[in-house]
Amino acid sequence: MAAPLSVEVEFGGGAELLFDGVKKHQVTLPGQEEPWDIRSLLVWIKKNLLKERPELFIQGDSVRPGILVLVNDADWELLGELDYQLQDQDSVLFISTLHGG
Amino acid sequence: MCEMSEEYRESVPKGLPQPRLGIEDQKCVKCKEGLPVVVIRAGDAFCRDCFKALYIHKFRAMLGKNRLIFPGEKVLLAWSGGASSSSMVWQVLEGLSRDSAKRLRFVPGVVYVDEGAACGQSPENRAKTLAEVKLVLQTTGFPWHIVALEEVFSLPPSVLRFAAQEPAGTEGAYKAAVDSFLQQQHALGADGVERQSQHCSQDPHSHTGPPATAQTQALSRLFDSVKTLTAKEELLQTLRTHLILHVARNHGYSKVMTGDSCTRLAIKLMTSLALGRGAFLAWDTGFSDERHGDVVVVRPMREHTLKEVAFYNHLFAVPSICTPALDTKAPEKASIHRLMEAFILRLQAQFPSTISTVYRTSEKLIKAPRDGCAAGPRCLLCMCTLDVDTADSATAFGAQTSHLPQMQPPVAQAGAAAGPCCCAGMGGAPRCCRSCLCREDPRAQVMEQLCYGCRVNMKDLPSLEPLPPYILSEAQLRSQRATVEQEVREYLLGDSEDETRTGES
Numbered sequence: 001m002a003a004p005l006s007v008e009v010e011f012g013g014g015a016e017l018l019f020d021g022v023k024k025h026q027v028t029l030p031g032q033e034e035p036w037d038i039r040s041l042l043v044w045i046k047k048n049l050l051k052e053r054p055e056l057f058i059q060g061d062s063v064r065p066g067i068l069v070l071v072n073d074a075d076w077e078l079l080g081e082l083d084y085q086l087q088d089q090d091s092v093l094f095i096s097t098l099h100g101g
Numbered sequence: 102m103c104e105m106s107e108e109y110r111e112s113v114p115k116g117l118p119q120p121r122l123g124i125e126d127q128k129c130v131k132c133k134e135g136l137p138v139v140v141i142r143a144g145d146a147f148c149r150d151c152f153k154a155l156y157i158h159k160f161r162a163m164l165g166k167n168r169l170i171f172p173g174e175k176v177l178l179a180w181s182g183g184a185s186s187s188s189m190v191w192q193v194l195e196g197l198s199r200d201s202a203k204r205l206r207f208v209p210g211v212v213y214v215d216e217g218a219a220c221g222q223s224p225e226n227r228a229k230t231l232a233e234v235k236l237v238l239q240t241t242g243f244p245w246h247i248v249a250l251e252e253v254f255s256l257p258p259s260v261l262r263f264a265a266q267e268p269a270g271t272e273g274a275y276k277a278a279v280d281s282f283l284q285q286q287h288a289l290g291a292d293g294v295e296r297q298s299q300h301c302s303q304d305p306h307s308h309t310g311p312p313a314t315a316q317t318q319a320l321s322r323l324f325d326s327v328k329t330l331t332a333k334e335e336l337l338q339t340l341r342t343h344l345i346l347h348v349a350r351n352h353g354y355s356k357v358m359t360g361d362s363c364t365r366l367a368i369k370l371m372t373s374l375a376l377g378r379g380a381f382l383a384w385d386t387g388f389s390d391e392r393h394g395d396v397v398v399v400r401p402m403r404e405h406t407l408k409e410v411a412f413y414n415h416l417f418a419v420p421s422i423c424t425p426a427l428d429t430k431a432p433e434k435a436s437i438h439r440l441m442e443a444f445i446l447r448l449q450a451q452f453p454s455t456i457s458t459v460y461r462t463s464e465k466l467i468k469a470p471r472d473g474c475a476a477g478p479r480c481l482l483c484m485c486t487l488d489v490d491t492a493d494s495a496t497a498f499g500a501q502t503s504h505l506p507q508m509q510p511p512v513a514q515a516g517a518a519a520g521p522c523c524c525a526g527m528g529g530a531p532r533c534c535r536s537c538l539c540r541e542d543p544r545a546q547v548m549e550q551l552c553y554g555c556r557v558n559m560k561d562l563p564s565l566e567p568l569p570p571y572i573l574s575e576a577q578l579r580s581q582r583a584t585v586e587q588e589v590r591e592y593l594l595g596d597s598e599d600e601t602r603t604g605e606s
Contacts, residue, residue: 012415013184013411013423014423014429016423017423017425017429017430018430052430053430055432055433056430065443065446065447065449065450066407066442066446068408068411068412070412070415073138073415073416074137074138074139075137075138075139075140075146075412077140078127078137078138078139078140078146093415095411095415097184097364097407097408097410097411098407098442098446099183099423099426099429
């Protein structure tokens with residue numbers, strides 16, 4: 001049984017346009033059976049934060065290609081991508097590289 | 102033998118590869134001691150400092166190896182507010198402030214094009230964005246220019262003309278220029294440096310207030326009349342290029358730097374192929390683009406992937422401004438550009454060498470002119486040498502060009518009397534026919550001066566009337582000139598025939 005987690009979710013590079021323009025969200029993930037990982041975080045975001053056009057942010061069970069994910073200012077590829085287990089006070093940043101030039 | 106292969110198979114570990122270890126167990130591949138923060142290419146993890154060094158080195162090496170920018174030259178940085186161009190401006194800023202041995206040696210200015218009208222933004226949003234833009238521009242300390250896209254309606258037709266320039270210096274000339282510049286700097290000492298920085302912060306060119314409502318409406322009308330998003334994006338790019346070129350020519354800039362990244366150029370290459378611009382790939386995606394003659398467009402960011410740019414901007418706090426564009430929130434199949442972007446990025450996710458392969462291919466494209474067409478006519482809009490082959494009417498292009506006069510309704514004017522006699526000779530001289538019948542039709546006038554790619558785009562514009570006046574007037578001028586040239590040529594031919602006859606008799 002995982003305890004509730006408090007994480008900061010941030011959006012940049014144009015991704016915030018899908019979230020009403022709000023860049024930083026301090027969220028509290030409820031306690032649940034399995035530990036929280038990025039995969040389940042994405043599901044949670046899609047259900048609770050994403051205001052419109054989910055296909056522009058999420059593709060399948062991962063993010064759309066072109067969206068970078070940083071956990072505590074480090075590339076998620078170094079941490080196991082979707083399988084990285086979130087810890088309390090983590091900061092997850094989604095940067096869209098597709099917008100602008 | 103069979104037993105041996107069975108043994109071998111058993112010794113190979115089964116199952117999926119081990120899950121990646123935590124960050125604590127990995128080390129930077131370059132310095133072998135720092136904690137890695139970013140993965141570039143396929144599996145190379147770099148720490149923060151090595152990543153910064155690599156990023157800056159790429160930028161300097163790209164400028165250094167091409168040796169196109171001479172010391173003291175005025176260079177205009179085209180800044181859109183987006184991540185790549187912001188990164189480029191920041192690199193130039195840092196590069197200019199280094200110690201004198203490795204300092205960048207050109208004189209930069211920044212231009213920002215306000216495209217809010219084309220994207221349907223409200224005046225309040227535009228004003229808010231402009232305030233943020235000004236703030237960022239002031240921190241750079243470079244002379245800056247803010248132009249609204251509406252100013253295309255007051256551009257002169259000369260912006261569409263190729264201005265010949267003496268060819269760039271040889272290797273020796275570049276070295277000589279650098280040496281003499283360094284000597285000058287040394288002689289001037291501290292004064293020279295101060296004078297340069299004074300010039301930068303002293304006189305920023307301020308824009309003259311918001312554009313007239315009539316022009317904004319005209320621009321909105323133009324973009325609303327375009328039927329497809331693909332044609333809109335191409336039109337926007339064309340107008341933006343003309344505007345930046347005009348600013349560069351006005352203020353004496355001989356180079357323009359754009360922030361096209363590796364990812365964007367790979368997407369652009371594939372998109373250009375789909376749009377029928379395959380003949381001009383070398384100019385559209387190469388490091389330097391000399392199609393305008395006196396102003397050369399340079400792409401120093403072409404080796405940086407969008408991932409590197411985004412990471413650098415985040416880690417080192419490079420300011421950028423996100424503005425809604427034409428294709429913001431558009432679905433995947435809304436335009437060819439979006440479709441190709443989705444295709445390439447999705448392919449890249451599974452085959453991480455896709456973008457670098459496309460990039461290497463684009464590096465190999467050469468700008469050799471076609472035989473016999475060294476100084477041919479140029480496209481009215483994109484200013485590339487026309488890929489027209491009037492003798493080859495069997496191609497799709499040739500069929501299109503000879504088909505054009507037949508589409509026009511019969512024009513009951515003085516010129517019509519000459520029409521039928523020209524039509525009779527259509528098989529051999531489509532050009533003559535066009536100039537006679539189409540003189541009165543502005544649409545045909547414009548279309549025949551465009552390259553294949555631009556013609557395909559213009560098809561999505563039902564009427565050419567909302568286009569800015571400089572395009573239409575230049576088209577008319579060129580068409581008239583072509584007619585006069587044709588008439589003079591005919592006269593000369595008739596003359597030489599007389600001569601041979603008198604010679605024989």
